[in-house]
Amino acid sequence: MTPTSGRRLQSGAYLLSDARCCFTAPEDLRHQAVTEEAGHGRKETQKAVVVSAKALGEYHDFPELKGFGRIERTREVEGKATSETRFFALSWMPTPETLLTTVRDHWAIENALHWQLDVSFREDAARNRKDNGPGNIAVLRRRALDVVRRDPSKMSLSMKLKRAGWDDKFLRQLINNISVT
Structure with a gap:
């Protein structure tokens, strides 16, 4: 690891920490989008929030940073619940509904491509x-x-x-x- 890449990793950790702090104020959490899906023996709930963070873009030398998005996902399968929280550095300010749709569409494309590559080329092997x-x-x-x-x-x-x-x-x-x- 070069000294520069170490600084980048460290800077990324600070960016994540600052992103988490952006979601602590209650007024930022007023507008959120929630989706609930059930099927195939599972129940999934996703909540999305988007907050502005232009000032942090300059601080972190991330000039295109406009805001952060957070998606909390809770999944219940056969009575066992798991949850995860993902943060997104955004170069645009989508609505929480748009963020949920964009992330879902991205993974649908990724999953379809990777499935095809694994089936046709046995890429996982x-x-x-x-x-x-x-x-x-x-x-x-x-x-x-x-x-x-x-x-x-x-x-x-x-x-x-x-x-x-x-x-x-x-x-x-x-x-x-x-x-x-």
Whole structure:
């Protein structure tokens, strides 16, 4: 760890501490959004609050900082409750409802992509862990997924990937589609 990265980590810890302090005043908690969902044997409640924090942006050398968001999530599965609190440094001031929607949509996209990568490429079972290898192979997997998705044939993604491995003509067809755009 370089001295600079140590300062950044330390600064990040102070930013989190200051973010937590922004939510202690009761007047900041008046406007919050709450969502409740139940299904698949679980009940989940999320509460979001957004507060302004422009002055802290200058203090922490974070010029785009406009505010902080906090989402408290409580999840109950088979009578056992767990909770977590997440803080977000924001470069815009969304409403608490918008913050909840944005975070939910982001994770829906992430989960769909990671599920597809794990099913199609068995990414979770990958053993490459040295140097830049994991990052490089991740880029190649995502690009391959993009290329295969663009193929108009009616096969599943898994079948297209298998066929590309077995059939050089089909593989060339997929690769030729890259240069079209």
